[in-house]
């Protein structure tokens with residue numbers, strides 16, 4: 001069977017489209033399977049406290065807010 005260029009292009013397009021759905025499905029499947037681990041990891045990341053340069057210990061997910069806080073700017077002269 002010999003394909004014309006158009007047929008080839010059409011096939012490749014179709015293949016990519018099919019693959020796209022497949023990949024998205026695999027991703028979703030992975031998420032569904034590991035949902036709890038993923039969420040746990042995420043919340044753990046937020047719970048971990050890290051030392052700031054101003055001497056405070058703040059939660060990671062709060063750090064960006066803390067950087068703009070009065071408490072932080074008082075201790076760290078700009």
Ligand SMILES: [Zn+2]
Nearest residue numbers: 052054056072
């Ligand atoms: Zn700070």
